[in-house]
Amino acid sequence: xxxxxxxxxxxxxxxxxxxxxxxxxxxxxxxxxxxSREMPMPYGWGTGGVQVSAATLTPEDRLKVIDQxxxxxxxxxxxxxxxxxxxxxxxxxxxxxATIIQTRHRIPExxxxxxxxxxxxxxxxxxxxxxxxxETETRKMHSLEEYGLMHVKLYEDISQHGAxxxxxxxxxxxxxRYVMDPSPIPKFDNPKLExxxxxxxxxxxxxxxxxxxxxxxxxxxxxxxxxFEATKxxxxxxxxxAEDSYLDEVIMDDAGNRMxxxxxxxxxxxxxxxxxxxxxxxxxxx
Amino acid sequence: xxxxxxxxxxxxxxKSFTLHNQGxxxxxxxxGAALKVAPGECVALTGASGAGKSTLMRVIYGNYLAASGxxxxxGLDVAQAEPRQILALRRETLGYVSQFLRVxxxxxxxxxxxxxxxxxxxxxxxxxxxxxxxxxxxNIPERLWGLSPTTFSGGEQQRVNIARGFAYxxxxxxxxxxxxxLDVQNRExxxxxxxxxxxxxxxxxGIFHDTGARNQVCDREIDVSGFTPGQAA
Amino acid sequence: MTPLLQVKGIKKxxxxxxxxxxxxxxxxxxxxMGIVGESGSGKSTLLxxxxxxxxxxxxxxxxxxxxxxxxxxxxxxxxxxxxxxxTDWAFVHQHARDGLxxxxxxxxxxxxxxxxxGDRHYGQIRDRAIDWLGRVEIDESRVDDRPTAFSGGMxxxxxxxxxxxTGPRLVFMDEPTGGLDVSVQARLLDLLRGLVREMGLxxxxxxxxxxxxxxxxxxxxxxxxxxxxxGGLTDQVLDDPQHAYTQLLVSSVLQV
Numbered sequence: 001x002x003x004x005x006x007x008x009x010x011x012x013x014x015x016x017x018x019x020x021x022x023x024x025x026x027x028x029x030x031x032x033x034x035x036s037r038e039m040p041m042p043y044g045w046g047t048g049g050v051q052v053s054a055a056t057l058t059p060e061d062r063l064k065v066i067d068q069x070x071x072x073x074x075x076x077x078x079x080x081x082x083x084x085x086x087x088x089x090x091x092x093x094x095x096x097x098a099t100i101i102q103t104r105h106r107i108p109e110x111x112x113x114x115x116x117x118x119x120x121x122x123x124x125x126x127x128x129x130x131x132x133x134x135e136t137e138t139r140k141m142h143s144l145e146e147y148g149l150m151h152v153k154l155y156e157d158i159s160q161h162g163a164x165x166x167x168x169x170x171x172x173x174x175x176x177r178y179v180m181d182p183s184p185i186p187k188f189d190n191p192k193l194e195x196x197x198x199x200x201x202x203x204x205x206x207x208x209x210x211x212x213x214x215x216x217x218x219x220x221x222x223x224x225x226x227x228f229e230a231t232k233x234x235x236x237x238x239x240x241x242a243e244d245s246y247l248d249e250v251i252m253d254d255a256g257n258r259m260x261x262x263x264x265x266x267x268x269x270x271x272x273x274x275x276x277x278x279x280x281x282x283x284x285x286x
Numbered sequence: 287x288x289x290x291x292x293x294x295x296x297x298x299x300x301k302s303f304t305l306h307n308q309g310x311x312x313x314x315x316x317x318g319a320a321l322k323v324a325p326g327e328c329v330a331l332t333g334a335s336g337a338g339k340s341t342l343m344r345v346i347y348g349n350y351l352a353a354s355g356x357x358x359x360x361g362l363d364v365a366q367a368e369p370r371q372i373l374a375l376r377r378e379t380l381g382y383v384s385q386f387l388r389v390x391x392x393x394x395x396x397x398x399x400x401x402x403x404x405x406x407x408x409x410x411x412x413x414x415x416x417x418x419x420x421x422x423x424x425n426i427p428e429r430l431w432g433l434s435p436t437t438f439s440g441g442e443q444q445r446v447n448i449a450r451g452f453a454y455x456x457x458x459x460x461x462x463x464x465x466x467x468l469d470v471q472n473r474e475x476x477x478x479x480x481x482x483x484x485x486x487x488x489x490x491x492g493i494f495h496d497t498g499a500r501n502q503v504c505d506r507e508i509d510v511s512g513f514t515p516g517q518a519a
Numbered sequence: 520m521t522p523l524l525q526v527k528g529i530k531k532x533x534x535x536x537x538x539x540x541x542x543x544x545x546x547x548x549x550x551x552m553g554i555v556g557e558s559g560s561g562k563s564t565l566l567x568x569x570x571x572x573x574x575x576x577x578x579x580x581x582x583x584x585x586x587x588x589x590x591x592x593x594x595x596x597x598x599x600x601x602x603x604x605x606t607d608w609a610f611v612h613q614h615a616r617d618g619l620x621x622x623x624x625x626x627x628x629x630x631x632x633x634x635x636x637g638d639r640h641y642g643q644i645r646d647r648a649i650d651w652l653g654r655v656e657i658d659e660s661r662v663d664d665r666p667t668a669f670s671g672g673m674x675x676x677x678x679x680x681x682x683x684x685t686g687p688r689l690v691f692m693d694e695p696t697g698g699l700d701v702s703v704q705a706r707l708l709d710l711l712r713g714l715v716r717e718m719g720l721x722x723x724x725x726x727x728x729x730x731x732x733x734x735x736x737x738x739x740x741x742x743x744x745x746x747x748x749x750g751g752l753t754d755q756v757l758d759d760p761q762h763a764y765t766q767l768l769v770s771s772v773l774q775v
């Protein structure tokens with residue numbers, strides 16, 4: 001694939017993106033504007049994450065791409081193929097083997113290390129957007145740390161549902177300063193945002209990059225009398241029996257039968273390979 | 287304050303109206319007005335209709351701006367004072383019972399009467415008690431207390447106005463026709479209220495067309511015709 | 520006594536046109552001042568300059584802050600000024616929808632200022648929101664309704680509650696009763712009078728309605744073509760106006 005520059009983007013563009021990434025790492029949680037490029041895929045398919053990955057990849061890297069935790073969905077497969085074609089890098093489904101993981105809507109279950117980079121695809125980077133439509137005003141609110149509005153959103157949740165019903169894209173405060181949208185990950189994943197790996201967030205259509213450096217304090221917003229809770233389905237994985245992983249609910253038929261399976265396919269596979277079996281796992285093995 | 291010291295003292299007060307929108311005509315209405323009223327004294331302003339009795343009263347209350355001279359009430363020169371000083375004077379020292387009731391619509395009568403006390407930060411329950419007692423004395427039936435006085439008859443409004451003027455024991459009082467349009471019984475009540483105010487040491491200036499009432503409560507009369515410009519004083 | 524607000528030589532031009540010029544006055548704690556004048560007289564420009572919404576071309580707006588004493592709000596940093604706007608100052612807009620979040624419940628609207636200054640206890644925030652709904656005569660059962668479901672008068676009362684919940688010391692009001700039915704206006708005026716007295720508020724009220732200032736304001740400033748032409752005790756200015764323009768203004772009011 002010599003027709004393309006390494007990882008599709010030209011070197012100037014990658015430098016521009018790297019500068020935005022470095023600025024993002026220097027100011028954790030701050031949304032850095034960048035000149036997002038047209039990518040050979042539609043907005044909403046991960047153009048922001050792809051540009052960040054492209055600027056971060058080196059020929060020695062091993063890339064993993066997941067979509068909702070799965071390596072084998074259309075979006076994940078397409079992006080993995082894209083970089084196989086344009087960068088010629090090795091790819092893997094094994095979380096521990098990957099050096100760069102691009103993700104949509106999940107953080108892998110396995111603990112990430114200081115040698116890894118997690119790249120998030122972000123649809124709407126501005127956590128204040130739903131309450132304050134003016135970009136000029138939200139920028140000012142960030143710069144002046146006027147975050148009362150974030151709690152108004154949580155207040156509305158409790159007053160309408162009796163509990164904080166926000167279950168994904170749950171807002172966090174990074175390093176005691178910026179309030180950040182962690183992208184639409186389930187709030188179950190929020191505690192994992194304090195990790196050893198570098199986390200980079202790319203929003204292509206909105207032209208924003210932000211970052212959380214390793215070992216950074218990330219606090220989920222809440223009320224004293226309604227503390228944050230990382231919730232998941234009250235079940236274990238029907239395939240591997242895991243009690244601690246985030247589960248997808250799968251409808252089996254039109255008679256109401258369903259099963260719960262790990263959303264992180266690599267985690268589930270590795271557990272089953274290690275001999276763990278869930279309530280419906282035997283059938284699967286048979 | 288010593289007995290012979292004046293509570294209200296005017297010296298060389300003049301007043302004119304400039305009608306800018308009628309060719310700038312200047313109407314001088316008062317000149318060289320001077321008077322003194324001591325605590326416990328009630329003085330009647332007399333003179334023909336249009337002689338300037340109400341104008342003088344309004345100048346003392348700060349409602350009209352004196353063109354020159356001094357208008358001392360409780361030691362404050364109303365002609366020169368800042369709005370907030372005049373407001374404090376009106377809250378704490380100088381009461382005024384006008385002929386017209388001017389209130390916020392929909393406020394219950396009991397609150398209207400208690401307002402001078404509430405404005406001074408007095409206890410609400412005690413203020414309402416005092417207001418109720420005055421309304422009862424002035425024969426405003428209790429079933430009306432919860433209604434706004436804007437819906438009342440002229441005589442009832444006048445009595446509400448008087449109750450309001452006597453709710454707080456002002457050291458100085460201005461009364462503009464307090465007994466007009468009252469029946470015999472209520473007239474007696476108002477005169478009793480004035481006597482009581484005098485007895486506690488209030489300095490009072492009043493306008494009374496009712497000669498009987500004037501003779502009963504007033505110690506002196508001042509003919510304001512003497513302050514009319516162009517007339518020999 | 521230190522004035523709560525000292526305004527010195529405020530001037531604002533829009534290109535060649537004068538917005539307002541040479542405006543100076545002191546406002547003391549507990550005082551309510553009305554600013555009247557016809558449309559285009561500069562009263563709204565002045566109010567926006569005082570409230571920090573518009574930068575004046577010249578002049579000082581010195582506010583007696585709780586912590587540091589008198590400070591010029593024109594030259595103070597924006598974060599400090601915005602902090603004042605959330606705590607010691609309140610701004611009541613003519614149109615309630617300019618001052619409310621229409622997609623947020625009544626309780627959330629009232630609670631916003633509390634959360635903005637750091638309150639993080641849902642139960643307490645909600646209790647205070649309900650208490651304030653009561654004080655502005657809105658039934659407690661409406662706490663989770665959005666303002667879109669409220670009448671104009673209720674929206675305006677909700678806006679007032681939202682502004683007063685943090686116990687501000689100075690309230691700016693821009694035609695607070697404009698656009699409301701006469702009967703609703705009366706109720707709102709009575710409510711405002713009560714709150715001003717109870718809380719010892721100082722207020723600056725811009726209006727063209729002389730009846731409103733007579734009932735609410737202790738003192739009055741009359742503006743014409745960007746200048747203050749007359750000021751003084753409200754009833755004195757209305758009953759014995761000295762300036763030609765004020766006389767015209769007062770005589771133009773229909774008597775009912």
